[in-house]
Amino acid sequence: MxxxxxxxxxxxxxxxxxxxxxxxxxxxxxxxxxxxxxxxxxxxxxxxxxxxxxxxxxxxxxxxxxxxxxxxxxxxxxxxxxxxxxxxEPFPDTSDSLDELMAKTKANAKEKYNKPSKFKAVLNTIAKIFVPLIPAFVGAGLIGGLASVLSNLVTAGTLDLATWGQIITVLKIIQGGIFSYLAIYVGLNSAQEFGATPALGGVIGAVSLLLGMDPNAPLKNVFNGTPLSAGQGGIIGVIFAVWLLAIFEKRLHKFVPESLDIIITPTLSLLVIGLAEIFLIMPVAGVISSSLVGAINFILSVGGGISGFVLGALFLPMVMFGLHQILTPIHLEMISKTGSTQLLPVLAMAGAGQVGAAIALWVRLRKDKEFVERVKGALPVGILGIGEPLIYGITLPLGRPFVTACIGGGIGGAVIGALGNAGAIAIGPSGVALLPLIADGKWWIYLCGLLGGYIGGFVATYFFGIPADAKMKADNYATVGPKEVVEPTLKVVEPVKFKTTTIKAPLSGKVVKLSKLNDQVFASGLMGKGVAIEPTNGEVCAPVTGTITSILPTKHAIGITSDEGVELLIHVGMDTVELKGVGFECFVNENEHVKAGDLLLKADLKKIKAAGFSATTPIVVTNTKEYSAVEVISSTEVTKGYPLITIKA
Missing domain, CATH: 3.30.1360.60 (Glucose permease domain IIB)
Incomplete structure (x- = not known):
């Protein structure tokens, strides 16, 4: 319908x-x-x-x-x-065969647009969890990559430890701010995506780190009796645990009396899901890990390009599930017996495949400016051996590029295996940062492997790994101009019943009646009742606690629905769609739940006015007809966060 x-x-x-x-x-x-x-x-x-x-x-x-x-x-x-x-785009001359053309384009559309699937929904969820973390990945990753290069040069004897040791330590501390506690950040974002309490999601993420466990008396794997290790189960395990948390918490909210909800619900949620994570999710990963040890030893015994391909291709899936932890004792044993680990350089090719895949995506999807910006930020980090931004922010959310990146890693591993298995004298990060640690002058073998991984990942992704919907989005991106993308919210919000509710001012400035605006749509009240603000500051904050329902790619307008069901439109400036996003910076995503006062976007008022546009910002209740009264409280000056509009049910 x-x-x-x-x-x-x-x-x-x-x-x-x-x-x-x-x-x-x-x-x-x-x-x-x-x-x-x-x-x-x-x-x-x-x-x-x-x-x-x-x-x-x-x-x-x-x-x-x-x-x-x-x-x-x-x-x-x-x-x-x-x-x-x-x-x-300009319209063609359709006067002679419009019906025929319409039928043709309709048929083409059916062929081009893939039907939504559960797999795509999962990938979309993963993207929403990790994309907000990309700026931190990039910044901390570059710092960590620099620390890795310096540390490897110290290990190789090129740099002096006394001179560089403290600098390396400081850089690693900064890097560790996100990578050491990534599970917590993922727990928080997963909870927001699945509709659980974010703080509880963060705790569930922290549980996987086993921070309170005595190393001398570790918890045991209930399946095989081996000690559990921090991070076992990986980031995917955390996401799965928080998904269970969201289901469990929502059901508790329905049955627990409101007066006891704040006590019982979080306590039971953490206890039940925490126990499930420690004694079920993490042990299952442990069992898989144990079985993989024998498989890895067998693959290594085969040798040559075949083992290199298999190990290089399978390493990234192991990282996702936290199974790479089992490889550390293997590396140490190899270094102890032979002076180097020949396994590490091969596994490092997985990162090379990611780099090659990302470059291919950059080339094929270059018209999608927002996606290219993400790739540009993640690539230098990936080249230095920090793979999380490329995995979780670029290839995995798209699905197929992750697979082709793994193939590229396999090709790089095969190159190293075929040329003679270069070894590393110590455990360190991958990428070009590992070059100083390659033993016996075989750095050239490792470099050939990197190039093989880059090329393999690029070719496999360029020809076989570009999703059709991503390509179509990129092709449309440059020609669309100002375009609104509004998708149905994934969260079902049941409005809270109220008699009177208050909308707070999203920004500071002078209050202006809608009827005074030089825009008939807002001035006439076609979009609903409300008020406008002539801002003195470009920061726009959430006027209510609720869910972000729509954001224009040009970032000048945002829709938000309060937890009480009030639908609001905040439109920064008049005709600012023509700026095509210049001067605007958005800090939230569609379907994200925000609290009143959270920063939504920033507008550069000087750029807006310099371009000849008014910065006056309407705040409109678009479902005005559902309420008996929508009244403006403030009529002169208003400060961000102060009451602006009252609504009566």
Whole structure:
């Protein structure tokens, strides 16, 4: 039914503007479809206004049909799909064969767009958990990579420990701020994604570190009696445990009396899920680890390029599940007996495959500017041997590139195995940082392996690892122009009943009535009641506790639904969609739950005004009709976080 409504609105708009042949191009912003009309005499304004679902029509440089958030992007996309162009592209001459062209483009769309799957949903969830961590990955990773290079040079005797030792220690402390406690950060983000209490998710992440365990009396694996080790189960184990936490906590909320909920629910949740993590999730990973020891020893005994390929290809999946912990004693035993570990350089090729895959993604998806920025940040870290940003932020969320990256790692491992197994004199990070530790002058073998991994990962990913939907998004990115992307929230929020609720000011400044705005949509109240603020500061904070429902790629407008069900639109500036994101920085993601006062975005007011746009920011209750009254409290100056609007149920 939803699709029929969207198609109907799109077709009726065309019918009242003289058909697609009278339209030069279509774009849209947060609230309205904007059309460049060829012959304005063919436009039936009354007919447009009469369309069910259209809130209003504005005549300006472009003809603007007001539809509202959540629907406008779908209608605009349907309109261009009917013609066979992308948003923002000039329309072709369709006067002779419009029906034929529409049928063709509809068939093409069915072939191009893959149906949603559970696997893609899982990958999407992983991306939402790890993408917010990428800036920390990149910063700490580069610092850690530098520390690794210096440390390896000290181990190799090139640098003096007395001179460089303290500097290396300081750099490693900074690096450890995220990588040593990554499980906690993942627990927090996973809880936000799954709808659990973030603090409880962080605790569940910390449980996997076994911080309170006495090393002299370790907890035992209930399956085979071996000691549990910190991190056993890996990051994937943490995500799974927090997913269970979310299910368990939500069910407790339904049955525990409200007066006891704050005591009983968190206590039982941590106890039950913590026990399951320690005595089930981590031991299962331990059993897998133990069985892999024999397999690894067998692979090593085979030798040559075959063993190199298998080990290089399988190492990253082992890291994901925390199974790489079992390799440390093997490395140490090899160094003790032979003076070097021939296993470490081979396994390091897994990171080389990731680097090659990331470069291929950069080349193939270069039009997707946001994705390229992530790759550019993660690549230097990956080259230095810190693989988390590439794994969790780039290849794994896309699915197929992770597999082709593993193939690239296998190719790099095969190169080293075939050339004679270079060894490392100590355990250290991979990437180019490992070069100083390669024994017996065989650094050139290791370097050949790196190049093999880079090339293998690049070729496998470039030709076989690019997901169709990612390619389509990238191809559309550059030509779309200002485009709103609104996806249904993944979280089902049951509104809280209230008599009166308060909306706080999202920014500081002078209060302006909507009717005073030089924009008919907001001034007329088409989008709902509310108020505007002439800001003195560019920081925009959450006016309510709730869920982010929509964010424009241009970052100038954001939608948020409070836990009580109030739907708000914050639109920074007038016509600032034309800035295409310049001067805006967003700090939240769609479907993220935020608290009142949390920073949502920053706007550079000087850039906005220098470009000739007003920075006046409307705050509108878009579901105004559901309430008996929406009243503005402040009428002159307001400070961020102070009461701004009251709503009566």
């Amino acid at each position: 939803a699709e029929e409504k969207i198609t109907r609105i799109a077709r009726e708009i065309y019918e009242n503007v003289g058909g697609p042949e009278n339209v030069r191009k279509v774009i849209h912003c947060m609230t309205r479809v904007r059309m460049t009309i060829i012959d304005e005499t063919k436009v039936d304004l009354a007919g447009l206004k009469a369309i069910k679902g259209v809130l209003g029509v504005i005549e300006d440089e472009t003809l603007q049909v007001v539809i509202g958030p959540g629907t406008v992007n779908k209608v605009a996309q349907a309109m261009v799909d009917m013609v066979g162009v992308k948003l923002g």
